[in-house]
Amino acid sequence: MKTIIEPFKIKSIEPIKFTTKEERAKILEDAGYNPFLIHSDDVLIDLLTDSGTSAMSSKQWAGIMDGDEAYAGSKSFYRFESMVKKITGHKFIIPTHQGRAAEKIIFSITGGPGKFFPNNTHFDTTRANIEFTGAEAVDLLNEIGKHPEQRADFKGNMDVDALEDFIKKVGRENIPFVMLTVTNNSGGGQPVSMQNIKDVRKICDRYELPLFLDACRFAENAYFIKKREKGYENKSILEICQEMFSYSDGATMSAKKDALVNIGGFLSLNDETLAMNCRNLLIVTEGFPTYGGLAGRDLEAVAQGLDEVLDEHYLQYRIRSIEYLGEKLLNGGVPIIEPPGGHAVYIDAKRFLPNIKPEQYPGQSIVCELYIEGGIRAVEIGSVMFGKKDKKTGKFIPAMMELVRLAIPRRVYTQSHIDYVAEVCLEVYNNRKKLKGYEIIYEAPMLRHFTARFKPL
Numbered sequence: 001m002k003t004i005i006e007p008f009k010i011k012s013i014e015p016i017k018f019t020t021k022e023e024r025a026k027i028l029e030d031a032g033y034n035p036f037l038i039h040s041d042d043v044l045i046d047l048l049t050d051s052g053t054s055a056m057s058s059k060q061w062a063g064i065m066d067g068d069e070a071y072a073g074s075k076s077f078y079r080f081e082s083m084v085k086k087i088t089g090h091k092f093i094i095p096t097h098q099g100r101a102a103e104k105i106i107f108s109i110t111g112g113p114g115k116f117f118p119n120n121t122h123f124d125t126t127r128a129n130i131e132f133t134g135a136e137a138v139d140l141l142n143e144i145g146k147h148p149e150q151r152a153d154f155k156g157n158m159d160v161d162a163l164e165d166f167i168k169k170v171g172r173e174n175i176p177f178v179m180l181t182v183t184n185n186s187g188g189g190q191p192v193s194m195q196n197i198k199d200v201r202k203i204c205d206r207y208e209l210p211l212f213l214d215a216c217r218f219a220e221n222a223y224f225i226k227k228r229e230k231g232y233e234n235k236s237i238l239e240i241c242q243e244m245f246s247y248s249d250g251a252t253m254s255a256k257k258d259a260l261v262n263i264g265g266f267l268s269l270n271d272e273t274l275a276m277n278c279r280n281l282l283i284v285t286e287g288f289p290t291y292g293g294l295a296g297r298d299l300e301a302v303a304q305g306l307d308e309v310l311d312e313h314y315l316q317y318r319i320r321s322i323e324y325l326g327e328k329l330l331n332g333g334v335p336i337i338e339p340p341g342g343h344a345v346y347i348d349a350k351r352f353l354p355n356i357k358p359e360q361y362p363g364q365s366i367v368c369e370l371y372i373e374g375g376i377r378a379v380e381i382g383s384v385m386f387g388k389k390d391k392k393t394g395k396f397i398p399a400m401m402e403l404v405r406l407a408i409p410r411r412v413y414t415q416s417h418i419d420y421v422a423e424v425c426l427e428v429y430n431n432r433k434k435l436k437g438y439e440i441i442y443e444a445p446m447l448r449h450f451t452a453r454f455k456p457l
């Protein structure tokens with residue numbers, strides 16, 4: 001097979017700044033060894049997140065100029081609405097400024113103390129918005145999804161038996177709806193199969209529960225279904241997306257992912273009363289229902305992005321570029337979550353640095369070294385992010401996994417950028433015996449990873 005090339009040419013470029021290794025060591029020290037505190041100007045390749053970091057197309061930029069900024073009834077809203085309806089089939093489309101704003105609205109209305117929301121794995125803002133109302137967010141991931149070294153096609157699937165047991169245990173009247181996150185971001189960007197969506201739907205029907213999709217990466221999920229699930233190889237991506245959403249009653253979406261824009265989101269629903277309540281809250285917190293916290297130009301760019309993300313050449317390039325980086329790391333012996341998911345490669349820091357204990361943050365050590373060695377910014381997803389201290393004994397409780405995420409922004413980097421990233425990762429891996437652990441010298445009471453400061457041991 002020939003090389004899978006970037007399915008676009010470059011019309012506008014943004015130079016990246018080169019620094020020396022000595023400069024980077026100083027920059028990192030000044031930032032308290034926390035890459036969140038580095039100025040992005042000082043980063044060569046930024047793999048901190050795939051959220052809101054997409055490159056927009058010339059047509060999206062044309063849409064930015066063409067956006068209709070009318071307060072009410074903007075033509076850009078109607079274009080946005082018809083595109084979202086075409087993909088989801090949902091009846092009521094509510095724009096929001098990003099994914100968590102859609103979550104805030106739907107969970108404020110349906111959540112509250114005594115309520116439970118099952119999901120394959122809740123994303124952190126989803127969990128936070130549920131818990132903020134006093135309700136409980138419950139993860140029911142399939143067993144295979146919990147084993148980073150085991151390969152399977154659909155490691156994002158929900159454990160359907162566990163879902164039924166859970167409904168029986170807490171009672172259907174205490175579950176406002178069931179959720180499925182496609183792809184499963186917190187579980188490594190692993191896809192959910194159509195069969196699993198159908199099976200979850202069946203359980204929902206049995207107990208008369210609505211099903212919602214957390215749809216941030218719906219198109220990447222659809223591409224995995226096309227490639228891996230029997231019966232879908234000849235269907236178009238749009239057809240697969242439409243089938244996925246056809247089993248759902250609503251969706252929350254961060255357009256900063258698969259809508260290929262820098263800001264935006266939506267909530268889509270079939271229930272008219274619920275939609276009315278959501279719109280009323282939207283008016284208080286986000287804005288009038290035909291703009292919902294966005295400018296008309298943003299809605300225009302989302303509509304165009306949703307069209308472009310369905311292009312199979314784009315998705316082939318997208319998924320392949322992640323897989324390609326994964327292969328290069330595996331060939332060099334670097335342990336990663338297998339197989340790579342749709343938007344990121346996750347390095348397994350426990351196997352990478354077996355000599356550094358979780359309380360000395362092996363993931364942070366790799367993140368720091370990637371920056372010093374090659375100016376690459378990644379993020380630790382391990383005990384810095386999720387580790388805790390026992391309230392009584394003060395004993396350290398580590399995270400379930402120690403990971404380093406290399407998230408790939410959409411349409412931003414070329415194959416040679418990715419080759420460079422792999423070279424730097426291998427260099428760090430080959431020098432792993434020299435890496436040291438870290439200790440935290442400052443932490444905020446909540447979400448400490450954003451602002452913590454470290455000291456090398």
Ligand SMILES: *Cc1c(COP(=O)(O)O)cnc(C)c1O
Pocket residue numbers: 051098099100101123125126181185186214216253254255256257264265
């Ligand atoms: C990013 C994300 C969200 C939240 O969206 P924001 O636009 O960042 O508010 C919710 N769920 C998943 C799965 C996500 O990846």
